Amino acid sequence: MSETTDIFEQNDMVSDRGMTLAWSIPDIAKALKIEEKDVKEYFTDGRRVSFLLERRIAKRLDWALAESEGAGYDLVDQNGRLWEVRSITRGGVYFSPSKDVGSGRSYTEKGFQDKIKSLAGYVLCGIESFPRIPFWIIPATQVVEWKKAGLLGTQARVSRTKALELLRKL
Secondary structure, rough: OOOOOOOOOOOOOEEOEEEEHHHHHHHHHHHHHOOHHHHHHOOOOOHHHHHHHHHHHHHHOOOOOOOOOOOOOEEEOOOEEEEEEEEOOOOOOEOOOOHOOOOOOOOOOOHHHHHHOOOOOEEEEEEOOOOEEEEEEEEHHHHHHHHHOOOOOOOOOEHHHHHHHHHHHO
């Protein structure tokens, strides 16, 4: 199977609202020797699929990957600006540092401010739409505007519905 099959490139699209990455569920299931339902489960789990999304987006945009998984960003554009890839999951999307999200961790406004200042922006991926995952490139300034307007939750997190609403208004 070549890299030009549906699993990777064919049917990727660009629209006025963003770009789309497309995969073939049957081809992935066959290549990995797993059930199609397991492919769907994997690709709609933001923690699991982020590794693949980062690489697909880097290749698609001709950007570089972060030097390490522990970096405070995921991608570097052609101008050396830093970007974070985030999945819009069933539970929504957050803009705070990953270290502030999860069991036993807590959001801090300083953490959010430091994070947003370190980035050019976010690449938001609508993974619930798998196998056609739309993604949007959102400048940090837009996220700051949303926060100042009270459109992000108190922890710089929004539901999936709210995230998609904000993206539609761009």
